[in-house]
Amino acid sequence: MKSKRVSILFAVPFIIASLLLLASCEKEELPSVRTRDVFNIDDVSASVSGDVSDDGGSPVSVRGIVWSTSESPSLEDNYTEEGSGTGIFSGRLTGLEPETTYYVRAYATNSVGTAYGSQVSFTTMEEGYEDPNVISLGPNSFLRLGEPVTSEVELINSVYNEGPSMMNYLTFHALFPEDRVNQEVIDIEFVPAGGETVEDDRGQDNIVYYEFTGVDPGTNHVTYWRARVETREIRYDIDPDDVGTLDDIPSEIAGKYLVDEDIYQINNSIVVNAREDALDGETHPKEMAKKIFHWVQDHMTYSMELGWRDAPSNIETGLGSCTGWAYAFIAMCRSAGLPARWSGALVRRGDQDDPGPHLDQPKHRWAQVYLPKIGWVEANVQGGSWGYLPERYLIISESPGTSNLLGNRYDAFRRWSFDNGGDTERERYGMWWPEGTGSTPDVPVLTEPEDGEQDVPTSRSLKWEEDDYATSYRVQVSTCEDFSTIQYYNPDVEENSHSPRFTSKSGETYYWRVSASSLGGTSDWSQVYSFTR
Numbered sequence: 001m002k003s004k005r006v007s008i009l010f011a012v013p014f015i016i017a018s019l020l021l022l023a024s025c026e027k028e029e030l031p032s033v034r035t036r037d038v039f040n041i042d043d044v045s046a047s048v049s050g051d052v053s054d055d056g057g058s059p060v061s062v063r064g065i066v067w068s069t070s071e072s073p074s075l076e077d078n079y080t081e082e083g084s085g086t087g088i089f090s091g092r093l094t095g096l097e098p099e100t101t102y103y104v105r106a107y108a109t110n111s112v113g114t115a116y117g118s119q120v121s122f123t124t125m126e127e128g129y130e131d132p133n134v135i136s137l138g139p140n141s142f143l144r145l146g147e148p149v150t151s152e153v154e155l156i157n158s159v160y161n162e163g164p165s166m167m168n169y170l171t172f173h174a175l176f177p178e179d180r181v182n183q184e185v186i187d188i189e190f191v192p193a194g195g196e197t198v199e200d201d202r203g204q205d206n207i208v209y210y211e212f213t214g215v216d217p218g219t220n221h222v223t224y225w226r227a228r229v230e231t232r233e234i235r236y237d238i239d240p241d242d243v244g245t246l247d248d249i250p251s252e253i254a255g256k257y258l259v260d261e262d263i264y265q266i267n268n269s270i271v272v273n274a275r276e277d278a279l280d281g282e283t284h285p286k287e288m289a290k291k292i293f294h295w296v297q298d299h300m301t302y303s304m305e306l307g308w309r310d311a312p313s314n315i316e317t318g319l320g321s322c323t324g325w326a327y328a329f330i331a332m333c334r335s336a337g338l339p340a341r342w343s344g345a346l347v348r349r350g351d352q353d354d355p356g357p358h359l360d361q362p363k364h365r366w367a368q369v370y371l372p373k374i375g376w377v378e379a380n381v382q383g384g385s386w387g388y389l390p391e392r393y394l395i396i397s398e399s400p401g402t403s404n405l406l407g408n409r410y411d412a413f414r415r416w417s418f419d420n421g422g423d424t425e426r427e428r429y430g431m432w433w434p435e436g437t438g439s440t441p442d443v444p445v446l447t448e449p450e451d452g453e454q455d456v457p458t459s460r461s462l463k464w465e466e467d468d469y470a471t472s473y474r475v476q477v478s479t480c481e482d483f484s485t486i487q488y489y490n491p492d493v494e495e496n497s498h499s500p501r502f503t504s505k506s507g508e509t510y511y512w513r514v515s516a517s518s519l520g521g522t523s524d525w526s527q528v529y530s531f532t533r
Helices: 003-025 251-257 269-279 285-300 313-316 321-337
Strands: 032-039 046-054 062-068 087-094 101-109 114-116 118-125 134-138 143-144 150-162 167-175 183-191 197-199 207-215 220-231 233-239 340-347 357-362 364-371 377-381 393-399 412-418 422-434 445-449 460-465 472-478 488-493 509-518 531-533
Touching: 032 101, 032 114, 032 118, 046 062, 046 101, 046 167, 046 233, 062 087, 062 251, 101 251, 134 472, 150 167, 150 412, 150 488, 167 220, 197 377, 207 445, 233 377, 251 472, 269 321, 285 321, 285 364, 285 377, 321 340, 321 364, 340 377, 340 422, 364 393, 412 422, 445 509, 460 509
Parallel strands: none
Antiparallel strands: 032 046, 046 087, 062 101, 101 114, 101 118, 134 143, 143 233, 150 220, 150 422, 167 207, 167 412, 183 220, 197 207, 340 364, 340 393, 357 422, 364 377, 445 460, 472 488, 472 509, 509 531
16 A cells, blocks of 8 residues: 555656646637728728737737638738738738729638638729829828717816815916827817916927916816817828838937837837847848837737836836836837837727716826828737727827927826925816717706705705706816816716805805717707806
């Protein structure tokens, strides 16, 4: 019996090792890949997007699109190669015949084999067709725009003085959207009125500035902008032969977007070694940028826990938020002689046909790289898309780096000073109201408390008549009848009653108003009512 026990003891490690080996083998599977959509179809070409959501436990070495005039296309037919790794990608199919039906599938290959997405078919346009949503970037390179979608968007900032002392001053700097190739600002309102438009030292002149002085304890200040906008998705199709060399980079671009900063440290050995590992001798600017893009994707893991750190720290640990990924990409590009900058946006976090409102707490930052003779190209590294932005992005920032007014923020920055020490409660977030089909709600009719009512307790709710079309309401409270300062603001009230949470003073008069929203649009503000505590 003793010898059997010894044999069993000796066998245990081998059994465990075998089980571990079996488990590790079972983890490796074919990648999970999806064929997304076909777009920008003309008479001789079309674009197709795919999405690798899971690498199956083995790195995806190549991914792309296969196509044929016969069903179930494979790598034995026509195909593109669109890099490696997971994430969303797109490929341009060229050399097609007019008015012909084609079948396409996305594919992804790892060590196990090649997986294909579902089949999608499309028919090319008649010969000579010209797409009005295509912008030429070179003889064979294009920027393709999707159909516009309309939304109302806000960026809201608030600071509450918790005391115990008065604030000497409180300032807000907030970036706001401007017209770009993929977005149009139909209308914009700044609240409260009277904000000043200023420019920072990085050339961003789309900044609204507010300053408040003598802010007493218990006082809350809210500022925001509200814009009605049209946004479009954008996709770049770039022929490598249209791209110039590094010597073709204009001096004004190089002087602004190749310089070093503390957040990048482009000569740090960690950045340099990562750059060399990524490029592996590549000298073509487009391929350099894509190799760096895929290197960051393959070596970084998303994490918000460590905050915003410099590029070497992000690269060394392999951890970072969208900002960390963008910093790593920008630093490696600049180290390689490729101009790069960051871009920041508010993001719709739900579907366009969902009336919302959609809360955007984190917002999003990514990178752009300058390709000589082409221009700026989107490199949404953490978002997983090269040369593509969805229509749910509203861009508010494009900057080479840290700013004198905004620091390293890409949305808004607040500053304050206390008379004798104190603390604050702060909020900064975006809200989206998609527009679609439907009826615009009527202007709300306020009911309780009655206009001018006295001795209203803090437990009393504000009430108004319900609207059949409204999906949400906005509620504002101010100590000024003209709402030149905002004491309280909630843009996402679901019912037709609300109890504002703010510090109010006995004997103080407050003014309030309500607006209603739906997919059909947003109503005007209601009549202003007042009450006194």
